[in-house]
Amino acid sequence: xxxxxxxxxxxxxxxxxxxxxxxxxxxxxxxxxxxxxxxxxxxxxxxxxxxxxxxxxxxxxxxxxxxxxxxxxxxxxxxxxxxxxxxxxxxxxxxxxxxxxxxxxxxxxxxxx
Amino acid sequence: xxxxxxxxxxxxxxxxxxxxxxxxxxxxxxxxxxxxxxxxxxxxxxxxxxxxxxxxxxxxxxxxxxxxxxxxxxxxxxxxxxxxxxxxxxxxxxxxxxxxxxxxxxxxxxxx
Numbered sequence: 645x646x647x648x649x650x651x652x653x654x655x656x657x658x659x660x661x662x663x664x665x666x667x668x669x670x671x672x673x674x675x676x677x678x679x680x681x682x683x684x685x686x687x688x689x690x691x692x693x694x695x696x697x698x699x700x701x702x703x704x705x706x707x708x709x710x711x712x713x714x715x716x717x718x719x720x721x722x723x724x725x726x727x728x729x730x731x732x733x734x735x736x737x738x739x740x741x742x743x744x745x746x747x748x749x750x751x752x753x754x755x756x757x
Numbered sequence: 758x759x760x761x762x763x764x765x766x767x768x769x770x771x772x773x774x775x776x777x778x779x780x781x782x783x784x785x786x787x788x789x790x791x792x793x794x795x796x797x798x799x800x801x802x803x804x805x806x807x808x809x810x811x812x813x814x815x816x817x818x819x820x821x822x823x824x825x826x827x828x829x830x831x832x833x834x835x836x837x838x839x840x841x842x843x844x845x846x847x848x849x850x851x852x853x854x855x856x857x858x859x860x861x862x863x864x865x866x867x868x869x
Contacts, residue, residue: 648800684766686846686859687801702856734800745791746857748800 647671648749650735656755657725665720665752667735673747674740676718678702678710681732681751693718725756760784761849763860770867776834778863780847783828787849791857792821792832795844804845805832837867 648669657663667676674695679687689702691710699710707729711719722729732753736746763780770776780790791806807814807821807830814821820833834841847860 684861686761686763686861687857688859689856692856703858736800745803745806748802750798750800 648735648737648747650733650749650752652752653750654753656757658757659726661725663722663725663754665733665735665754667718667720667749669716669735669737669747669749671737671739671747672715673737674715675738676712677736677738677746678708678718678720679734679736680704680729681734687734690720722754722756725754727756730754730756760858761847761860763847763863765863766861767864768866770837770865772837772839772867772869774837774867776832776837776841776865776867778832778845778847778865779829780831780849780860781827781829782849782858784849784851784858785828786851787858789850790821790823790830791848791850792819793846793848793859795846795862797843801846834865837865839867839869841865842867 651666677692678690681687688704690708693699693712696712709721732751734751735749738746761782792804793801794804795801805816805819807823809825812823818835823830845863848857850857
């Protein structure tokens, strides 16, 4: 949805490179999330943030870091990319009042060679 | 280990048929069970959700059935249409928080 945008949409990089995926939202939501999607494994939570000063590790945070630059922006970094991090990455947002409904961006397809 | 197990991984249904996707969970603290629908090239979007105080929730052609004692819930799509062809994810959340645990996904194809 246009309310949650992700850049880039596709990225090919090499092992060992640092890469940043960016997420912006115009929904005015406080809560933002990063997931990765792998076939057969569904979506797994990497990091989440309930407000600008709050950052929390999810299920699979190793090898990743995040930055919440503003309420509307949440970036995911791979400090030293490895082929195992090849996946589809999604950013999502939610509002405390909508009881868990998360709104997802269109995704970033990352390939690490 | 996956806390939410989803089956089948793929499903082919004829137009007009019933599509059924099942999920099972382990954590009895889960108190919210949504289903998300994902079309190719798009992010998942909330389809329908249920809380454990009811055994069934229906929205149009989509129904969630919930069995608390068995720790299972399922999505039924009645009168399935080709436009329903998508990947479906069940999920679960606890403590009214925003952390969702997803199942592995089911790729549904509805043949015309």
